[in-house]
Amino acid sequence: MTDASLHSASRDTEAQFGDYFALLKPRVMTLVVFTAFVGLLAAPVPVHPFVGFCAVLFIAVGGGASGALNMWWDADIDAVMKRTARRPIPAGKVAPEEALALGVGLSGFAVLLLGLATNWVAAGLLAFTIFFYVVIYTMWLKRWTPQNIVIGGAAGAFPPMIGWAAATGGIAVESVLMFCLTFMWTPPHFWALALFMRGDYDNAGVPMLTVTHGRKATRVHILAYTLLLAALALAIAFTGAGGPFYLAVALVLNALFIKGAVSIWRRDEDDAEADNFAVERRFFKLSLLYLFAHFGAILVEAGLDRAGLSLNPGGLW
């Protein structure tokens, strides 16, 4: 940065600390923190609380770093979408090179410190997650295939697996199923959003399923993914991470979620326009509760297990 640019910036365009923090996508980070925390606690190996805190922090910083790299690469399409136009780069607060430097620096920092604090399997998984989200999803597939949401969902699904690996040093059926839960949940969640947030993705030229295959096909896809999701969500109940409490929560929520998906599938555009996409909006809100409650139930099962009250020792019930 030159001396001239230092002095010419006005208060309105001067990047504040919050602008750099916004590059880390704090709202996405809350999901990362929560699911990584659940993965860590659901693991059968106890972790020192401070090491556990640091592990979750480094996973969150790694996730945030990939968010900054995503904003650096996608600054052009963020500028034309209403939802993202006020992000720090399109708003002119942070220079793209600064976002790149922050993303690369924090990625290296997070991976290295996670490896030193826990183990290199967890650090390797975090490094792969960042690579997957930035290179495979953001740079390669997002602007190329309408299945972009499905693939991008994989990156967001890794945190519980990394949390589990931080505790155990490995991968297990439970951690893979927790990955699958978020992975299969992401498409119906985002496609429901795409149904009622029309226009944004069309303007940006991102090939969303609603644009490339039509809205009827999107409704069919939501139902198909919801059914697959339900099978995976219920399967967790019969592993070491699940139990009767989790099963009860999963049964109720999956019944509601399938009911919502069927309603979306049976509607056409005229019905949706008539009530301003009320069913799609309700389904989207339910999807937020759905994921939170499933991971919350896994957390409760882990708590019961630690307290010696589990009805499902080893997932054998």
Place this chain on the structure above:
Amino acid sequence: MNFQPEHELHRRRKGRNTGVGLVLAALIVIVFGLTYVKVTSQGFRDSAPAVQEAG
């Protein structure tokens, strides 16, 4: 004692500089805490004599 008036640039960037300072302080606490936990852990203490013997 500094008689120079505060530059406008410093006032403008106060929030950012305070934030960076707090992040760096937190980093020190984290590295210190992790070191303490690792060094006082049972695994570290068990491996210490073996390392001395090997040396």
